Amino acid sequence: MFHRILLQLATVGCLLTPLTLAAQDASNVRSRSMDQLWGDRVVKLRAENADRGQLFDEGNYAMFIHWGLYSQLGNKVDGKTYYGIGEWIMHKNMARIPIDRYKELAGTFNPVDFDADEIASIAKDAGMKYIVITAKHHDGFAMYHSKACDFNIVDATPWNKDPMKELARACRDAGLCFGFYYSHNQDWTFPGGGGGPGKDENGNRATFDDYFEKKCLPQVREITTEYGPIEIVWFDTPGRIPKHYVEKLVEVVHENQPHAMVSGRAGHGLGDYQTLGDMEVPRHNIEGMWESVDTTNDSWAYAWYDEYWKSPREILKRLLACVGRGGTYMLNIGPKGDGTVPQRAARTLRTAGEWIRRYPQVVYAADASPWQHALPWGDVTRRGNTLSLCVFDWPTSGELYLPNLKTEIVSASLLNGSESTPLETSRENDTVVISVPARAPEKLVSVIELKLAGEPEVDPTWAIDPNIETTLLAEFAEVKNAKKEEKRWMEKYGEWKGVVHAFDWNDDSSASWTVDVLQPGDYNVELTYSGEGRLVWEVAIEGGETIRNQQNSSHNYQQFPIGWINFPAVGRYTIKVNCLDGERETASLKAVHFAPAF
Ligand code: GLC
Numbered sequence: 001m002f003h004r005i006l007l008q009l010a011t012v013g014c015l016l017t018p019l020t021l022a023a024q025d026a027s028n029v030r031s032r033s034m035d036q037l038w039g040d041r042v043v044k045l046r047a048e049n050a051d052r053g054q055l056f057d058e059g060n061y062a063m064f065i066h067w068g069l070y071s072q073l074g075n076k077v078d079g080k081t082y083y084g085i086g087e088w089i090m091h092k093n094m095a096r097i098p099i100d101r102y103k104e105l106a107g108t109f110n111p112v113d114f115d116a117d118e119i120a121s122i123a124k125d126a127g128m129k130y131i132v133i134t135a136k137h138h139d140g141f142a143m144y145h146s147k148a149c150d151f152n153i154v155d156a157t158p159w160n161k162d163p164m165k166e167l168a169r170a171c172r173d174a175g176l177c178f179g180f181y182y183s184h185n186q187d188w189t190f191p192g193g194g195g196g197p198g199k200d201e202n203g204n205r206a207t208f209d210d211y212f213e214k215k216c217l218p219q220v221r222e223i224t225t226e227y228g229p230i231e232i233v234w235f236d237t238p239g240r241i242p243k244h245y246v247e248k249l250v251e252v253v254h255e256n257q258p259h260a261m262v263s264g265r266a267g268h269g270l271g272d273y274q275t276l277g278d279m280e281v282p283r284h285n286i287e288g289m290w291e292s293v294d295t296t297n298d299s300w301a302y303a304w305y306d307e308y309w310k311s312p313r314e315i316l317k318r319l320l321a322c323v324g325r326g327g328t329y330m331l332n333i334g335p336k337g338d339g340t341v342p343q344r345a346a347r348t349l350r351t352a353g354e355w356i357r358r359y360p361q362v363v364y365a366a367d368a369s370p371w372q373h374a375l376p377w378g379d380v381t382r383r384g385n386t387l388s389l390c391v392f393d394w395p396t397s398g399e400l401y402l403p404n405l406k407t408e409i410v411s412a413s414l415l416n417g418s419e420s421t422p423l424e425t426s427r428e429n430d431t432v433v434i435s436v437p438a439r440a441p442e443k444l445v446s447v448i449e450l451k452l453a454g455e456p457e458v459d460p461t462w463a464i465d466p467n468i469e470t471t472l473l474a475e476f477a478e479v480k481n482a483k484k485e486e487k488r489w490m491e492k493y494g495e496w497k498g499v500v501h502a503f504d505w506n507d508d509s510s511a512s513w514t515v516d517v518l519q520p521g522d523y524n525v526e527l528t529y530s531g532e533g534r535l536v537w538e539v540a541i542e543g544g545e546t547i548r549n550q551q552n553s554s555h556n557y558q559q560f561p562i563g564w565i566n567f568p569a570v571g572r573y574t575i576k577v578n579c580l581d582g583e584r585e586t587a588s589l590k591a592v593h594f595a596p597a598f
Pocket of ligand 1: 034066085087088236237278293300
């Protein structure tokens, strides 16, 4: 509902008359939710960008760094803690810090423990191929020596050094590529900037054009000419910035750095690749060049309380999901005000990095899974006619099921770093059964390498795994007489979650999936949904058994048992789910799960 209102607001926006445009200059971000500020997502094919893109061909994994004046506060102001993404601490949606007071923070910013080589070595050990760091965020403070504006780390702080010079050098020394994040539209402290003051220090009206000509354009020139080769310029939150400003910035980047890529959040589809929403890891393959940007905990910038770190296993799961869906993964750290990296962030990155060093072929220069989505036990990446099966949930039954692979298998082997052990495979039509040892060789993710006789030919139809739980997302369902939509929300401020859900049911509604059953028998069925009060759900196998149950619901998505259902034989089935009773309008189905009952 809230979303729909925002959408309507945005649509009205384009009807504004030239007269009111002036007043809007500095506020083209005010009435919009953060995700609407991210701009349109446009598919960018590799072929369209012959000169740029090598970074994504081979890289696939990188470090994002949010570091600035806000890191000094770590989400605490006057003893009060604010929960959410720390780089927004100044904003009215967080601590609402007045501009002058915020600018005073520069006077105490003194990151004496900043160590560019240490940061580069964390990225290197983590298996990352490049670093993108905040040169200027929405707050307007430049984390490099800018001549265009003295609100910068050299001129305004007691530390009086340019960390970007050091980090650019440290990246080169470590063999890493380097890039800058630059918030081109928002500037909360510079007159005329997006979300910034509408008047300058003399009380004169300031326009976005003023901000653009006096600060934004000169600074983009600075960061693309004074730090050596740059591989990425990461613009953000374009909002409704007029197109000609973006065209100018992209032109300057490509002129000064012919091989540099401009992020998908430049605006007007003018980036060189697509940038997904914050913390979004896609569940189906996406074509073209794209990146997912994610956090090691729940905030981009350092937040003193946030110890909710992703485990090495979770990091690998999200990284391999991104590679398996055809994209790249940029994972963020938020150094503290003293310049140091939270130890737990460094440790979890390094531990995941140790695994990547044992299986580089699974990540680097690897392409998307021909299954186009994850599989119950894990995910797949591909290099030519070789598939890497990344098994997170090891089948203790000793049999791993790979559905709908039509291509002949030349060999299957279980990897243990660079060692490999041949594995037996058998086939039942297009289902491949791989005999595996009872114990997984790896603690985090085990890899089975399949060499094929040719291009992998796969039918991406979902299959119900006979060993472990299979989750069918509403995202992959065909929905009739009900609604299916993507929705996003923020748990803490700026901590984005998203789901494609089916809702607003009636007697004729159905969410249905075509699935292959690899082994007949009874399966325990559960549903993940949110809603209000008790709900009655029905799960039916077309032409087969139908079961129903009433369970409670809550505002949060939860998994509820429905009951056992029987698949009488191996084969292809259609499964239908409907909500029969209760608050059906808000009954929001996220997924159906099948697990062998015995
Ligand atoms: C959003 C946030 C911004 C953050 C960026 C990272 O645009 O507004 O603070 O830097 O996402 O992707």
